[in-house]
Amino acid sequence: MNPLEIPEIVIRRLPLYLRTLNLMAAQGQTVTSSQEIGERLGISSTQIRKDLSYFGEFGKQGTGYNIEYLREQLRQILQVSQRWKVALIGAGDLGRAVLRYSGFEEGGFEITAVFDKDEQKIGRQIGKLKVLDIAKLHEVIREQGICIAIIAVPASEAQEVADALVNAGIKAILSYAPLPLRLPSNVQVHYIDPVIGLQSMTYYLSPEQI
Amino acid sequence: MNPLEIPEIVIRRLPLYLRTLNLMAAQGQTVTSSQEIGERLGISSTQIRKDLSYFGEFGKQGTGYNIEYLREQLRQILQVSQRWKVALIGAGDLGRAVLRYSGFEEGGFEITAVFDKDEQKIGRQIGKLKVLDIAKLHEVIREQGICIAIIAVPASEAQEVADALVNAGIKAILSYAPLPLRLPSNVQVHYIDPVIGLQSMTYYLSPEQI
DNA sequence: CTTCTATTGTGCATTTTAGCACAAAGTAGG
C-alpha cells in the first residue's frame, strides 16, 4: 500500500493505539479487541479496525488482537521500533522539563544533544547531557546523524533556529514556540500549543462561569 | 446561530486566527485579508472566510478585515476578552515551566492557584504564587470561582486529580498527562502530548534516516 | 462619473472521513 494514500488523520491516531496497547501490556493483558481499545480512547471500534486495515490484517475473528503482536506491528509502521536521536534547542524552563521527562524514551526517542545560546547555560550539566553552544548545532547534528529536533526557544528566535536546523539536515521538528514556522515541504513539523487548547475550550463554557 | 451547529474543527481554528491578528496588530498593521491570514497559517483563504461566516460578516469587500475589530470579535466569540482564572495541579518540572510561561496571560488566562501533594513543595513560592496543599483543592477552587484547570502530575495520579477537579466544579481541563481521562460529558478536556506528535512524524521519515 | 482592481460571503460540487451492517471466521460449551 502506497503511504501517500493513507490519510494523515489515520497516522495521527496510530500512536494513540500504540500507547493504549503499551498500557494493556504493562498490566499483563495479552489479548484485546477493537472495542476495548475504542472504549479507552473514546473512538469507535469500526474506526480502529478500518485504520488498521490500511496496513494489513492483524486480528483474529472471534478473538481480537494479540497485544504483543499488534504493538510490534504498530511500532514498525510508525518506525519507532528503533530509538531515534533527537536534538533539543533551548535549555530554559521548558527545555529542562522536556529533558527530565521519561515519556520520550518510552516513545522511541532519545534526546542526545541540547543547545542554548546563553553563555550562562552553555556547559552546564542537565541529567546526562551537557548544554552545547548553539554555534555547534550544525556540526553536532551531522556528526550524530540526528534528524529530529525539538524547539524550546522563545517565539522570536524560533524561525531562525528552525532555519539552522533545516540547514543542518533535520527532517522533523516539534515546536513549542507559538507561531507557524516557514519550512521546506520535505520537513515535517508539529506544534505543541497549550493556549490554543484552552481557548478552544472557553468557547464552550457558559458565560456565567466567567 | 446555535453553537451546537458550529463544527468543532472550526472552533479549533479560531484561536489561530486570533493569534495571527495579535501578531499583525503588534507590528502596527491595521488591515488584513483572508488571503494574508491564510498564507501565514497555511490555510486556504476560503476556509478562513467560511469559518468566520458562521459568526457574522466582519470584513469589507475590496478591503478585507479591520484587524482591531476582528480581533475583538474573535475574543468575544471565544470568550477570552476577560481573564479566566486557572488552577495548576502539579508543581514539578513542567508545572514550573507553565507557571513562568507568559503565553497563558496573553491568551486570556491567569494561573491563580498551584497545588501539589509533596510536602517538600507545599509552601514554596514560585513567582507570585505559593504552592498549596492538594487537600485544599476543593476549598480554594470554590472560593476563587475557578472553572479551568491544568493537570501536570504524573500519569498515575492524573485520573484521581481529574476526579477531584470535577468534584470541585471544574468545567475545562488541559492535561499534560499521557492518558485519556474519564470525565463527565459536560467537562471539556484537551491533551498536550508531544510524543504523539513525534510518533506521527516518524511515520513519514524515510527508513535510511534512522 | 466610469473603469479597474481587490476582496468578501456563499451556493454548489468535490473530496474526505466516519459509520452501518454483514459475511466470514474463530471460540466455547455441550
Added chain:
DNA sequence: CCTACTTTGTGCTAAAATGCACAATAGAAG
C-alpha cells in the same frame, strides 16, 4: 459435531469538511 456467541475486515452509505467559482461591492485611479 453442532450451536450459540464474538469479533474481524470491508462494501456501501451517510455525514462532514473543503474548495471552486462568482455575484456583490468597496475603493482607487483617471
